[in-house]
Amino acid sequence: MLDYVGLEADLDQEERMIRDTAREFVDENVAPDIGTHFENGTFPEELVTEMGELGFYAPNLDGYGLPGVSETAYGLLMQELEAGDSGIRSMASVQGALVMYPIHAFGSEEQKERWLPDLASGETVGCFGLTEPEHGSNPAGMETRAEKDGGEYVLSGSKTWITNSPIADVAVVWARDTSAEESPVRGFLVETDKDGVSTNKIDEKLSMRASVTGEIGLSNVRVPESAVLPGVEGMKGPLSCLTQARYGITWGAIGAARDCFETARDYATDREQFDKPIASFQLQQGKLAEMATEITTAQLLSHRLADLKERGDLRPQQVSMAKYNNVSMARDQARVAREMLGGNGITTDYSPMRHLANMETVYTYEGTHDIHSLILGQDLTGFSAFN
Ligand code: FAD
Secondary structure, eight states: OOOTTOGGGGOOHHHHHHHHHHHHHIIIIITTTHHHHHHHTOOOTTHHHHHHHTTOSSTTSEETTEEOOOHHHHHHHHHHHHHHOHHHHHHHHIIIIIIIHHHHHHOOHHHHHHHHHHHHHTSSOEEEEOOBTTBSSOGGGOOOEEEEETTEEEEEEEEEEEETGGGOSEEEEEEEETTSTTOOEEEEEEETTSTTEEOOBOOOOSSSTTSOEEEEEEEEEEEEGGGBOTTOOSTHHHHHHHHHHHHHHHHHHHHHHHHHHHHHHHHHHHOEETTEEGGGSHHHHHHHHHHHHHHHHHHHHHHHHHHHHHTTOOOHHHHHHHHHHHHHHHHHHHHHHHHHTGGGGGSTTSSHHHHHHHHHHHHHSSSOHHHHHHHHHHHHHSOOSOO
């Protein structure tokens, strides 16, 4: 596997073990059928508990049975899962960074004990409801409301483009608490079998086809006060979750790009035209050289982020830079790999076109490429281009 500057040498035993476990899992359980799942628009649900058994959900958190592995180990895990498919990595990202993380960081003791072990094992599936039909890049404009009524909250509104919502048991729903002054955004743990909750599936996707995506409709849904995440108020809540997930995405995108590179290199070595392997032609070598260089640069960025995160110095803007760079890199390189495979490259028999299609989602979710460039622009100039 591509490791041009020998990053492997800096990994400790646990990091190698987690990476190898994930790689083996992908080789045995994801790679054989993922093309068919992508074609059929189905998610391999049987892998949910298997990933739980292997400890793939939020292993970088600790307590409540979670092992607290290094941020490098967590990143390598995301990298290997996305080498399989972005849909598989999305499952683990949402469950770990967008559902378990907010409960771990902002939940009550009772919420942590109730939810974290079952989410870790995959017995319970979670989803994260922030985006709304009219509020994507600007989630602060959200219209979903929570109104206090005695010892309960009544939630109304709708969320869309929610990964896993049709298969989720619990949703972390971000809503404006209209009973408090200035209606701050708060997080609510909403069980999806409650009266008034609907989770319609979104079909017709041409990207991220091996992942379940849906809506969350909330029609006067009553939840007890104990369902509110007590430890956070305001957009800081959802945004801090996104920073966690985006960190994993910076690694995941490298996995997708690496799989494209390995596929293109193998193909170019085997495929002969004009009585020679196409890998012997300068144009094809130039493409592989560019791909390997771009992937290596992205690897260095994510490894540096892991060090900063480990010592508590990672800023969200630095994560934005890596999401901006690495996903765009993976999207570009997937297209080059696809092109190197000629006609075969447009089929599900090979991974690049599937990764390329997936990267359209990864480029858009968790803050679009444009939005990350504006975050960087604000950080670099002091001027916000948002308002
Ligand atoms: P818009 O915000 O309408 O943007 C449209 C275009 O305008 C984009 O190109 C954008 O970059 C550009 N734009 C917007 N504002 C500006 C500006 N100020 N300056 C310049 N350009 C701008 N959301 C969740 O909450 N939970 C999930 O689990 C989840 N999973 C998803 C899974 C999939 C498969 C997809 C496709 C999306 C998912 N999302 C999820 C939603 C995702 O985060 C949003 O799609 C994303 O934030 C963009 O919002 P939007 O689609 O409404 O696009």
